[in-house]
Amino acid sequence: MAGWLTRHPATLTEEEKRHRKAVLSRCPELASAAELTSSFAEMLTILSGDRLPGWITEVTTAGLPGVNSFAARLNNDLDAVTAGLTTDWNSGPVESAVNRIKMLKRQMFGRAAFGLLRKRVLLS
Template sequence: MTGWLSRHPATLTEEEKLHGNAILDCCPELAAAAELTSSFVEMLTTLSGTRLPDWITESTEANLPGISSFAVGLHSDFDAVTAGLTTDWNSGPVEGAVNRIKMLKRQMFGRACFPLLQKRVLLA
């Protein structure tokens, strides 16, 4: 069920959609969690952070332990979260480069000295 909820609805097969809907019909708490999750994902993908206060209010009123505590955490750093949900800027390329360098460092750990690691990072 977690896989069905976390994937984009367009990637689900008809059988998966039917099974997912049957399960959501049996459990209202899970249906509420699915609705809140999909609305938050929509805010992320469309960069519509102006809807964040409404989402936080709705999720805290739902009294779902995981989602409610997540919403309270978002509210504690509201300005930063709103900026992250409304601007196009992200640090993805930088994080990718750092991750690549750390992977190379782990591969070379204990095998060679710093000049060889430096050369490998520059040539990779």
């Protein structure tokens, strides 16, 4: 069920869509959580952080404990979260480089000293 709620509806098969609809029709709280999840995902994909305060208000009104605690934590640092949801900047290239270096380090664990690690990082 978690996969049906968190994936984009267009990626679900027809059978999964039918099952999802059947489950959501029987549980209004889950239907509300699904709607809130998809609206937050939409904010993430189209970078519309200006809608975040309204979304947090909607979550508070819904009264769902798990989603409500998530929204409360977002509200603690609202300016930073809003900036993250509205700007195109990200740390993807840096994270990629860090992950590559960590992978090289793990491959060489216990086999070589820092000098060889340095050469592999610089040459790769």
